[in-house]
Amino acid sequence: MAVKAPKNDGRTPSRLLRGIGAHATITEDGFSPGAWVLSIGGAEQSHVNLAHPEEIFYEYLRRIGNVLDLAAPAGAPLRALHLGAGALTLTRYLQATRPGSEQHAVELERELLDFVLAHLPLPEGTVLETVIGDARDALSRYEPGTFDAIVLDVFAGADAPEHLTTPEFYAEAAALLSPSGVLLVNVGDDPGLAFCRRQVRALQEGLQGIPEAGFAALAEKSMFTGRFPGNIVLAATAFPWPEEWTAQLLAAGPHPAEVLTGERLDVFASAG
Numbered sequence: 232m233a234v235k236a237p238k239n240d241g242r243t244p245s246r247l248l249r250g251i252g253a254h255a256t257i258t259e260d261g262f263s264p265g266a267w268v269l270s271i272g273g274a275e276q277s278h279v280n281l282a283h284p285e286e287i288f289y290e291y292l293r294r295i296g297n298v299l300d301l302a303a304p305a306g307a308p309l310r311a312l313h314l315g316a317g318a319l320t321l322t323r324y325l326q327a328t329r330p331g332s333e334q335h336a337v338e339l340e341r342e343l344l345d346f347v348l349a350h351l352p353l354p355e356g357t358v359l360e361t362v363i364g365d366a367r368d369a370l371s372r373y374e375p376g377t378f379d380a381i382v383l384d385v386f387a388g389a390d391a392p393e394h395l396t397t398p399e400f401y402a403e404a405a406a407l408l409s410p411s412g413v414l415l416v417n418v419g420d421d422p423g424l425a426f427c428r429r430q431v432r433a434l435q436e437g438l439q440g441i442p443e444a445g446f447a448a449l450a451e452k453s454m455f456t457g458r459f460p461g462n463i464v465l466a467a468t469a470f471p472w473p474e475e476w477t478a479q480l481l482a483a484g485p486h487p488a489e490v491l492t493g494e495r496l497d498v499f500a501s502a503g
Contacts, residue, residue: 246346255343257350260288267351269318271343277318279351284323290485291462294449295382295415296324297483298466301476302380302413308332312378312407314366315385318347319359326357335378337362337369339385367394367403375406384417396430401437401467405444408469414438416465424457431465431500438467445472448496449480452489455499 244257253272260266265282268275278288287293299321303309308331313322316338325332334357338344341363353359362369366385381404385395394400405414416434420427431448438444445468454461477490491499 244346244350246342248340248342250340250342255346257346263288267318269347269351277320279318279320279323281351283327284320284354285327287320287324289320290451291417291464292320293485294464294480294488295321295384295417296328297480298413298415298449298464298476299325299380300328300483301473301479303329303411306330309379310377310409311335311380311382312373313337314369314381314383314404316344316347316361317384318351319353321382321384322357322359323354326354330356331358334359335362335373336360337364337366339363339365366392367400370403370407373407376409376412377407379409379412380415381407381412382415382417386416386418391426396433398433398437401434402440405438405441405467405469410469412469414467416467417462418465419460419462421460422458424454424463427463427465428500428502431496434465434467435500441469443471444469446492446496447472447477447480448491448499450489451485452487455489455491457502 246255248255256270258268260268260278263280266280269277280286287296306329308329309325311325311332311334313336316336319336322334322336325334336359344361408414418427418430435446447466448463449466450463453459454463472492477492480490481488
């Protein structure tokens, strides 16, 4: 059953987000029928294809989606926690590719979540519990081992909330992973990637309590030179990183893709 698109009455849906003092808007992307762009303060923040939620437009989200594809057998539901809701792109993706997934989303800005749900309805059958509040505070709501996947997507470069960048935070999040669980972190950074390198180290330190934990960093290949701004996805597993995942993620793209693990990841993390 098709979901309804925002009403086209000649106006751009807009909502003031009082917490940050900026307006959120929803506009047609102009290229894909049924696709919409959420912008905050004039900057594009999320892309949603209501007609085909299994299609992900933003590169870093596509890489996260590729890891989620490997987190369980194809089509099997996942228990997922989204820290940072945005336009709920990945929530829609999981419902489309893994129907019946039990999902939870934590968003600090109530106005943003209300705005998105009012104008960009979720696919029919989506099982989603929303929580308004701080991402770290929300972790205490859940029992250890609750989630097969946790996605953190709240960083805005080095200005990220400090309490979400520490080993202690990552340890608290990792405690909620099932034995087959994966933790995914979107890190946006400036040239030099000093913040991203620190986050790799913080993630590794935070998961020291899981001796078998595996780690990887995924991005467009040139990102790892440190010469460009952009996004790198960090992944941590509650089990040794499967080498076959590396090959599958490299093949899945977007291209040119790179996946750092083991010594190569350690060298990257120690360079800054």
